Amino acid sequence: MPTLRDRKRERTRRALVEAATDLFEQRGYERTTVADIAAAADIGTRTFFSYFGSKEEVLFPEADDRVRAAVAAIEARGPGDRPMDTLLSALAEVNQGGDEMVGRLAALRVRLTQTVPAVRGRALQVQLDAQREIARHLHAAYPRELDEVAAGALVGAFVGAVTGALQVLLDDPDALPADSDELGDRLRTATEIALRPWRSV
Amino acid sequence: MPTLRDRKRERTRRALVEAATDLFEQRGYERTTVADIAAAADIGTRTFFSYFGSKEEVLFPEADDRVRAAVAAIEARGPGDRPMDTLLSALAEVNQGGDEMVGRLAALRVRLTQTVPAVRGRALQVQLDAQREIARHLHAAYPRELDEVAAGALVGAFVGAVTGALQVLLDDPDALPADSDELGDRLRTATEIALRPWRSV
DNA sequence: GTGCAGAGTTGCAACGAGTGCAGAACTGCA
DNA sequence: TGCAGTTCTGCACTCGTTGCAACTCTGCAC
Numbered sequence: 001m002p003t004l005r006d007r008k009r010e011r012t013r014r015a016l017v018e019a020a021t022d023l024f025e026q027r028g029y030e031r032t033t034v035a036d037i038a039a040a041a042d043i044g045t046r047t048f049f050s051y052f053g054s055k056e057e058v059l060f061p062e063a064d065d066r067v068r069a070a071v072a073a074i075e076a077r078g079p080g081d082r083p084m085d086t087l088l089s090a091l092a093e094v095n096q097g098g099d100e101m102v103g104r105l106a107a108l109r110v111r112l113t114q115t116v117p118a119v120r121g122r123a124l125q126v127q128l129d130a131q132r133e134i135a136r137h138l139h140a141a142y143p144r145e146l147d148e149v150a151a152g153a154l155v156g157a158f159v160g161a162v163t164g165a166l167q168v169l170l171d172d173p174d175a176l177p178a179d180s181d182e183l184g185d186r187l188r189t190a191t192e193i194a195l196r197p198w199r200s201v
Numbered sequence: 202m203p204t205l206r207d208r209k210r211e212r213t214r215r216a217l218v219e220a221a222t223d224l225f226e227q228r229g230y231e232r233t234t235v236a237d238i239a240a241a242a243d244i245g246t247r248t249f250f251s252y253f254g255s256k257e258e259v260l261f262p263e264a265d266d267r268v269r270a271a272v273a274a275i276e277a278r279g280p281g282d283r284p285m286d287t288l289l290s291a292l293a294e295v296n297q298g299g300d301e302m303v304g305r306l307a308a309l310r311v312r313l314t315q316t317v318p319a320v321r322g323r324a325l326q327v328q329l330d331a332q333r334e335i336a337r338h339l340h341a342a343y344p345r346e347l348d349e350v351a352a353g354a355l356v357g358a359f360v361g362a363v364t365g366a367l368q369v370l371l372d373d374p375d376a377l378p379a380d381s382d383e384l385g386d387r388l389r390t391a392t393e394i395a396l397r398p399w400r401s402v
Numbered sequence: 403g404t405g406c407a408g409a410g411t412t413g414c415a416a417c418g419a420g421t422g423c424a425g426a427a428c429t430g431c432a
Numbered sequence: 433t434g435c436a437g438t439t440c441t442g443c444a445c446t447c448g449t450t451g452c453a454a455c456t457c458t459g460c461a462c
Contacts, residue, residue: 005409005457009410033446033447034447034449035448044411044413045412045413046411046412046413046450049448049450054449055447055449118322121323121325122322124322124325124329125318125321125325128325131365131368132368132369135369146394148369149370149388150366150391150394151369152365152368152370153365153366153396154395155365156361156362156363156364156366156368156395157358157396158361159361159365160357160358160359160361160362160364161354161355161358162354163329163361164336164353164356164357164361165353166353167329167333168336168350169353189350190354193350193351193354194354194357194358197358197402204429204430205429206428206429206430206438209429209439234417234418235419235420236418244441245442246441246442247421247440247443248439248440248441250419250421254420256420403462404461405460406460406462407458408457408458408459408460409456410455410456410457410458411455411456412456413455414451414453414454415450416452417450417451418449419446420447421444422444422446423442423444424443425441426439427439427440427441428439429439430437431437432436
């Protein structure tokens with residue numbers, strides 16, 4: 001069982017994410033200060049930064065979990081799967097799972113990514129880091145078919161295609177993600193279109 | 202002929218970029234303040250921000266030119282070119298041109314992108330904006346073959362492939378600066394593999 | 403249960419990026 | 433030469449972020 005210390009830490013972390021989510025939704029990102037978030041979670045401002053390295057990071061608390069899930073999907077590939085099949089299921093895994101907090105966060109993130117440059121920058125960095133990690137494992141899974149660079153290119157092409165499609169689908173400022181169902185729809189549409197060329201192989 | 206005001210403004214802008222480049226090279230990015238840059242260019246600190254919106258932006262002064270060049274390449278496509286051909290020449294155009302200052306800046310940018318998160322974030326944003334613009338024009342050039350979303354996906358796949366491969370190539374300090382021909386070769390090979398399904402587009 | 407070492411928390415002071423404002427300096431043009 | 437519009441600049445302020453030193457709490461041994 002995790003120690004009291006760990007449980008407490010986890011609880012505080014969650015409290016920070018929830019407080020931040022609430023405040024960002026109410027007042028917006030820019031009009032919420034780190035001090036506000038810390039106060040709402042009943043924590044010293046200074047302490048915020050021992051949980052998250054920056055204000056933006058509080059928006060991506062499950063990034064590591066997602067990457068881990070994708071990596072696990074690669075490890076668990078079927079014996080006959082080609083690299084593309086494996087990559088497909090890994091990326092399906094990334095967009096999976098999570099409770100309602102994760103859903104709220106995801107919707108908020110999409111909106112902020114479209115409107116706040118700092119958040120967009122962080123989102124792209126998180127994405128790029130995830131890509132590299134996935135590429136590493138994809139290469140490990142198919143050492144003969146894909147050298148490291150080719151794996152990087154493949155994952156990049158894949159993620160880039162989806163991102164590029166999604167960007168067009170979201171850049172209409174009117175219909176941002178009112179409800180997360182429509183958000184999911186657009187994500188699916190983007191993936192569908194982006195991956196068409198690979199599917200037909 | 203451009204007015205005195207314009208010439209002066211252009212000169213100041215260039216002075217800022219040069220001062221920043223020098224200082225970043227000497228002391229590093231983090232240890233250089235905006236006040237340092239402004240002082241080196243003999244300008245008030247406040248005025249820096251009427252030329253560049255942020256400290257990072259001074260590293261991407263020619264971004265607009267590059268995009269314009271790519272767009273021009275799309276407009277100037279040959280009559281028989283398929284979307285993929287046009288995109289290839291447009292992106293070749295992006296990595297073209299510029300004097301030595303541009304070269305120095307580009308090298309500095311590569312280094313800082315690998316080491317300073319804020320710079321990486323900005324670089325990715327610049328790239329994404331460029332992608333969207335190029336996708337827009339590619340769609341305009343091939344309204345029947347490519348809908349807007351598919352154009353976004355195509356451009357994204359391409360840029361993503363190159364970025365993904367480059368990321369792997371650059372994060373290993375061994376195989377980096379040997380010669381830029383071999384780097385180009387490996388890039389081409391990797392993107393070739395990743396984009397095979399798109400080739401017929 | 404007591405006490406101690408190490409981990410975690412906190413306020414404080416400081417630095418740098420970025421912004422609004424109001425006045426000074428400059429340019430284009432008559 | 434003078435005026436109108438633009439640009440430049442210092443000032444004061446907000447906010448994110450960090451180093452530091454004191455303080456509190458938890459895990460653990462005795």
